[in-house]
Amino acid sequence: MMDEVTRLGRLARIRLRAEEKSVIAPQVERIIGYFQKLKELKLSGVEPTTHGVVPGIGSQGRADEPIPPGEEIWAGLPYLKHRHFSAPRALIGP
């Protein structure tokens, strides 16, 4: 399970320290083991509920508005430089 947790950490982009992995691995194993409980259910032919637990929702349009327009939103962003996000380099050159 340690290897699996390392893989999941990479997948989820979460850096995990070695001691964290040793705590999380048995917990993850036990929880996944608990999830196996669902195999007891007879679910063949049952439609999955993918969305809309309540009929009629999710089928309407949403009003997309810039929120809030103007300076307010820029003021709360700490990593802006000239209205662009400043971030570390994505590629490290030779």
Added chain:
Amino acid sequence: MKVEQYSITQLRSSLLNNELSPEALLTEVLERIRLNEPMINGYIRLAEEEALRLASSKLDLKLPLAGIPIAVKDNIAVKGMGLSCGSRILDGFISPYDATAVARLKAAGAVVIGKTNLDEFAMGSSNETSYFGPVRNPLDHRLVPGGSSGGSAAVVNYGGAVAALGSDTGGSVRQPAAFCGVVGFKPTYGRVSRYGLVAFASSLDVIGPITRTVEDAGILFSVIAGQDPKDATSVDRPIDFLAGLKDGVQDLVVGVAKEYFPPELDPQVRAAIEDRIERLSRCCRDVCEVSLPHTGYAVATYQILAMAEASSNLARYDGVRYGYRADEPELGEMYEATRGAGFGAEVKRRVLLGSYVLSRGYYDEYYLVAQRARTRFIEEFEQAFSRVDLILTPTTPSLPFRLGEKARDPLEMYLSDVFTTPASLAGLSAVSVPVQSPAGLPVGLQLIGPKFEEGKLLRLAYVCESL
């Protein structure tokens, strides 16, 4: 004045009759906060100055919440206030807008007094996973207040707010309400706009009120409910939850779900609920047994779906645009270091598990199976509601537990939500009403109603709170 003993209805009456001013009420509440917060830790931040300014301004006292101090869980946006979700990763973030539920509270005259503590990103049942430290139960400081809206439930209990907003994904309004001896109400999914509620599991998340009385829950709900063009999952349905609240329940058939009374149910909880069932049977048309045989599969179904949705929703926290950012020279390393240091242990565990159940080779085995199981829960409740009007259960299988008691065993913690997750999976309305065990300990009585039948649900809850 013992502000913690007054309901919104009583305070509104005093305000309208000039027996009390909004400033005096707020001062009382702030005094409770000063006395209790050093021990309880229910608030992450207060808006004392703004609240005092508003309370001393010319308020229209005819508004339904005029001058009423209300707390908001810190995963719901309040313009100009910090929004942390109890996490380091949102360090320094200030919300530039109000959630629709908050905007509606403000329009109704409410005084937003502060943001309450919660389990990090609303993931927890004990309020021990917050970056800002655990919340303690005001009824006994050795005990947890429940979670994830533990801060909201705690401050309503001790008088640090007259009412509060929480959010309920798998029981996060109802379970802390049960542990703190207050009312916690989860409306039908879609009734209250999620705009401005930080997403944890979008197909389950609902904003709900935590109050001292059922009537107060109805008042708050009437204000925050209703369709919102900014949330495509909000619905356009009639809103009239308070009419008939006090009309009695002689016409109602109440089902008692037998699977919610397993042998391992705490005897104090069992005694308290069975006593209320006995008393209720004299007030309503009939009380009968119903069966919800999938109940034992609710936690597994819920956790798979909620973790999957959380792993996707929390992908946005990467340190690029706002919040905490780790100092790393390369972008990919910065993402991983930011999320590794910014998220706490419970959030990491759930995001990892969510990534697992969605990953190639496991999707069909876990996620798809859970989606199918969810259909079963919906069908099972529909079948039960063809026989009864409402369903009665305990809110929790145990009394409030001690701080640290379940912190090392996440699975045991998840299982404490076994009675609240089924209604969440089916998108139903449900409310936890406080009752006392024979030993005087707080117990929650849960009522579950069909979709959009909140009026009927609150009518029964109103009777149950005075049994």
